[in-house]
Amino acid sequence: MNYKTAYITLIMLAGNLISCAQSEIPKNFKEIKIPQKNSEQTRKLNYSRNEYKVSFENNKLKVENYSSSRNSELKINNGVLKGYNHGEWGGKLLFEPNDKTKKEIEIKEGNILFLFNYNNKIYFIEGLAHLSVNEGFLYELQIDGDKFSYKKIIDFGDCPGAYTIFKDNIYVASYQNFYKIKNLKMEILYKNDFWRSLYPNSIAIKNEEKVFMGIRGGIVELNLKTKTKRLYISKV
Incomplete structure (x- = not known):
């Protein structure tokens, strides 16, 4: 194998790795910075006419309008x-x-x-x-x-908005928290978080690093291992 062939092979492998690491989020959504509590961005999300429901269908994240x-x-x-x-x-x-x-x-x-x-x-x-x-x-x-x-x-000490069962554990998204219930014992994974007043309505889990939550105005992505979070809104 010559240097040129080896270089092309490395580029292709890198491309495949990047592709595998790409977000599950549909292309018509974009990531934005997590808003501060009581900020103008939070107010806009709270007054949004769009609420998004998340689910997995054929191992692919599905996002649709939520109907209460x-x-x-x-x-x-x-x-x-x-x-x-x-x-x-x-x-x-x-x-x-x-x-x-x-x-x-x-x-x-x-x-x-x-x-x-x-x-x-x-x-x-x-x-x-x-x-x-x-x-x-x-x-x-x-x-x-x-x-x-x-x-x-x-x-809970907080009003639940959505739940799902994944690998024999119950996950609950509430007004401002996110819980994991294992053997009927509750653990708070996210507390007093930014989605207060954004009304979580659905949870979709691929694995503990890919957890999605539908809210008013956008989609939240959680990594339960690193306790990180990302927010996406529609590009339109």
């Missing part, structure tokens, strides 16, 4: 659990039996944000961020026939 849903459902053996979230006007958790001769059962009052199965048990997340109130909780739902009870597992 205040209700959640989870089918169980003999009926459907229904969670309602009406913000400052409250909400509730109901059970609607498959047997229509039976009445629905109100299990709990409160703003029910998410219902999900985890390790063969049923959990729900409740929360509210309004005026001076900013709270959120994780509950385990217990079912014995037609009887329902629940116990509080975690007090």
